[in-house]
Amino acid sequence: MGNVPTKETRSRSNSLISEFTTTNTSSSSTKQRRRNTTSSSTTQSNGHQRTNSTDLRKLKRQEEKDRVQQQHYMQLIVKYDENVDGGFLAPYGTYKSNLDYDCDIVRKLIINRELAPFFTPLQDYNTSWTDEEIIILCSQLTLHAPEAGFNEIEEEEDDVDNHKIHKSSNYYKRQEEKAKLKSLVARVKELQMEEEAKFHKMKQIQDKQCFSNDLYLKLYKNPLECPICFLYYPKHLNISNCCFQPICTECFTQVKRLDPHPPHETSNDPQPQQLISQPANCPYCAMTDFGVTYNPPLDIHTGINGIAPMDYKLLSTIAQPSPASTPPPIIYTDYIRPDWNKKLENSRNKLARKAATASAIHASNLIIDNRSSGNAGDYIEQRMIEEAMRLSLIDEEERKRKNSNTK
């Protein structure tokens, strides 16, 4: 009983010394520090260190994520001097969402002539148009759709978060991410406008990377209507591997797996491992695992790894070797979105955590119900501890996997 007040006075005297004896601070402050470390704060400071290192790791992961996202959006800019056989490496902007395909892979496929380039579509076509009319129309085409493109997060969009009374830490994180994405999208639009202006100037001085009138005619005289977007494209489009129907590259990059879902016949309460993800079906004949092939035109070889598009002439390219010795590779939808496996795993983990939380809540309800019978309570408490451990193990595994993925 007598110990407690002594301690208190000692500590107070210490602090008094440290406050007043400025000349002799070293001894008193070390004393104080020692006192602090011996107190109950030991565990606390340890815990603090750990959160600091996880914070750092989280920050790094976030930075990496931001970098990847930025790079992705930058690659959606259509550049006039990045062209292959009369098309480009980035989409025109017919679709505003679902642009999450792997840009590196798609650009490479287009450059290798294994996937049709992103052609600028004609909105309309009339067979009565003369060559002159077609050339005038083509020379007025823009690189990207003139109205606001990309996955725009519009002001009026109804944000579920805004209806929540309780705002979690995730809420602020999400808001921050949305703001970041919004400014990135705005920046990308700006850059596209600049590219558009540059393209306009370059056309006037007949830059080598702009298209000759002959190329325009070759591409857009008697074009083909894509059966999905109903826009008109040059005849050499991708062809479905199963039923030989044309599909433009912009529509092809939209076709993807459905989000992971329980199989149709299961009840409302699916187990995590039951979630399935199946390859996309052919939009035309519903054949599983949709893929396309692309036969590059033999009489157009312009842009990257070809001749300058301005030098293209209709008559000069009659004599052509036939290099079609190997059949073109089949490009499956999974090939341009290789992350489907990760998505499935994430959904399964998410469902597992949800189920675990639900059973923990269920168990805690049981405790309340069975408070009188002690043994049952003990058992349930044990179960809850086990559940909590299982949850943190899942978290840890996920964290490890994410770490190894970002490396």
Add this chain to the structure above:
Amino acid sequence: MAALPKRIIKETERLVSDPVPGITAIPSEENLRYFEVTIDGPNSSPYANGVFHLELYLPDDYPMCAPKVRFLTKIYHPNIDKLGRICLDVLKDNWSPALQIRTILLSIQALLGAPNPDDPLANDVAEDWKKDEKKAIEVAKEWTEKYASKKEYSEN
């Protein structure tokens, strides 16, 4: 609102220029993604001589996701519930961007001709259907006469 995609404009034009017999789809003036639809009941079904009103909406992601379609006219059918919602694979997981407003409405018309009580949305109707199909068909006919006759709808 963002500009209407060319595909929606062209589909609408083609619905007008080349209409499907027994089906009408008219876009609303305020929102060109919203259509007022009528489907005639198939001749050899309990819905024959009925004209069913539906609403159809093309979401932002259309044609990458299915149109949203709902019956406005009351109908007694194992795959259509009280709220007019329709259980049809092509409106859900089996949607394909190569399908169109036209093809979807034809599929719904076909569903009227071929009810499928084994994959029900309206459980009570499906039960009736499986227990006593003859009686269920009679009820479907009654409802068609009561709610889906041309005269009845114009009076409401």
